[in-house]
Amino acid sequence: MLGLGTLIGVEGEGGRMTPELVVRQCTDGDLAALEETEPPRSGIARHLLHQQAAGNIVYAAAWRDHLLLGTVVLDLRSDYTPELKHLFVQEAARGAGAGTALCVWTERHATRAGFDKLYLGVGVENHGARRLYQRLGFTFAGPTTTTTYQYVDNDGHKQWATETDDMFEKALAE
Numbered sequence: 081m082l083g084l085g086t087l088i089g090v091e092g093e094g095g096r097m098t099p100e101l102v103v104r105q106c107t108d109g110d111l112a113a114l115e116e117t118e119p120p121r122s123g124i125a126r127h128l129l130h131q132q133a134a135g136n137i138v139y140a141a142a143w144r145d146h147l148l149l150g151t152v153v154l155d156l157r158s159d160y161t162p163e164l165k166h167l168f169v170q171e172a173a174r175g176a177g178a179g180t181a182l183c184v185w186t187e188r189h190a191t192r193a194g195f196d197k198l199y200l201g202v203g204v205e206n207h208g209a210r211r212l213y214q215r216l217g218f219t220f221a222g223p224t225t226t227t228t229y230q231y232v233d234n235d236g237h238k239q240w241a242t243e244t245d246d247m248f249e250k251a252l253a254e
């Protein structure tokens with residue numbers, strides 16, 4: 081069934097299990113927690129929940145002990161549908177599997193929705209994210225595009241950025 085949480089136990093030192101990492105689809109009830117981790121006045125979570133309600137995207141988050149670790153978007157209306165977008169893990173939570181779990185959840189969701197391929201764009205200089213995607217089986221598919229876009233920085237100010245991205249793809253198992 082779509083939209084249910086995925087429970088992933090991560091084995092800690094000595095074989096004990098650390099608290100479960102839970103990935104599940106975001107709901108309006110998550111808005112306050114989501115807003116706490118975004119730049120002030122950016123309105124990102126509110127916008128994404130609205131897009132999800134309109135059926136354009138699926139918006140998911142990873143949690144451990146009710147602590148928000150990171151988020152991801154599955155875009156159902158992009159030029160490369162379905163496209164994994166906006167993968168982000170809080171800095172303090174990186175390197176502990178949340179990024180991988182969010183990607184795996186997104187792959188499963190796309191598979192269950194009937195898609196046989198998943199696409200994503202990744203910056204040519206984003207070596208960490210490229211390693212993560214390649215480890216998960218994504219490969220370069222092209223094209224490479226350069227985009228200039230506006231974003232809200234951590235102080236709530238609008239900034240412009242230019243980024244060159246490669247399109248990656250992965251065939252989804254049945």
Ligand SMILES: CC(C)(COP(=O)(O)OP(=O)(O)OC[C@H]1O[C@@H](n2cnc3c(N)ncnc32)[C@H](O)[C@@H]1OP(=O)(O)O)[C@@H](O)C(=O)NCCC(=O)NCCS
Pocket residue numbers: 166167168169170173174175176177178179180181201202203206207208209211212215
């Ligand atoms: C890329 C990102 C989502 C990875 O999340 P994560 O929770 O650290 O990922 P995992 O713990 O599941 O896997 C870690 C892998 O991510 C990569 N990585 C990228 N940045 C990392 C960081 N700061 N710390 C640890 N690993 C990082 C490594 O390749 C690592 O792979 P390895 O275990 O083979 O060395 C996270 O670093 C992030 O949010 N970065 C900023 C936003 C971003 O670049 N998003 C991708 C846009 S395309």
